[in-house]
Amino acid sequence: MQPCPCPYCQTTMRSTHTQGLTRDECGACGAGWLGAEVLGKVVTGPVMEAVFEQAKGRPGRCRGCDAGIQYVPGCPSCGRRAPTCPGCGNAPLSAVELRDVTVDVCGKCRGVAMDREEVARLLNATTPAPRPRDEHVPEIHAADFEHEYEAAPRSMNLLPTVQLGDEPACTTCGRRTEPRYGFIWEERLFCGSCAPEGSAPYAGELTKSRPSESAGRRSQYLNTGAAESAVVWLLSKMFK
Numbered sequence: 001m002q003p004c005p006c007p008y009c010q011t012t013m014r015s016t017h018t019q020g021l022t023r024d025e026c027g028a029c030g031a032g033w034l035g036a037e038v039l040g041k042v043v044t045g046p047v048m049e050a051v052f053e054q055a056k057g058r059p060g061r062c063r064g065c066d067a068g069i070q071y072v073p074g075c076p077s078c079g080r081r082a083p084t085c086p087g088c089g090n091a092p093l094s095a096v097e098l099r100d101v102t103v104d105v106c107g108k109c110r111g112v113a114m115d116r117e118e119v120a121r122l123l124n125a126t127t128p129a130p131r132p133r134d135e136h137v138p139e140i141h142a143a144d145f146e147h148e149y150e151a152a153p154r155s156m157n158l159l160p161t162v163q164l165g166d167e168p169a170c171t172t173c174g175r176r177t178e179p180r181y182g183f184i185w186e187e188r189l190f191c192g193s194c195a196p197e198g199s200a201p202y203a204g205e206l207t208k209s210r211p212s213e214s215a216g217r218r219s220q221y222l223n224t225g226a227a228e229s230a231v232v233w234l235l236s237k238m239f240k
Helices: 045-054 116-126 142-149 213-218 226-238
Strands: 013-018 021-026 032-035 094-098 101-106 111-114 183-185 188-190
Touching: 045 094, 045 101, 101 116, 111 116
Parallel strands: none
Antiparallel strands: 013 021, 021 032, 032 111, 094 101, 101 111, 183 188
16 A cells, blocks of 8 residues: 555555554554455445445535535534545545444545544454353363262162062973072072072072072082083982
8 A cells, every 4th residue: 555645634644454454544643544455354345335335425524523514625614624535635525324433435436534443443343242151051060970970878779689479480490489499590580400500599588699508518519510500400300
């Protein structure tokens, strides 16, 4: 951009770059001049074209007393110089509303003049606001899950139970079996003949089955495995 006079005080402006925009800025009064190329980065194309369309034949305003100015380069009320285009010298510039900011527009050079406060307001109005944090979503902490790992109360019985039914019977052969003479395997009742390897005598309190004293003595003479199961089955058939 070539150095040009300020639209309001005629002081030579300098090129400046702030908030991603390059524009001419007056070092004396802080006014800014945005060409169509730079303005297109602030507003959309349709909005920018609407601004230049509205500027046609529209009166200007005095920056001193805010009086309306039309057809003359100076304010008839206070005598202050009217806003002037730094490119073609057209005065007064047309006053147009842009995003709730009143700007001075030159439809011929397709540029916009604003004072310091108006530049800041326009940039703030076009900058997306940060997304507010959703206050309804609580933060998750490890302590929130501690209740899921609480130990079970001592009074709670977690040991397996046995479903005996009205007529206690062996799960395998179906023969009626007194529970006190039966064996337990995977919470099911078996007779002595059908008891699987690893089963234990039935306990009246329905707790985990425990090897009996007789089973302990028997284990001294028989190996625990398929051979033991075969011998027990054969003896049970012989002495049934």
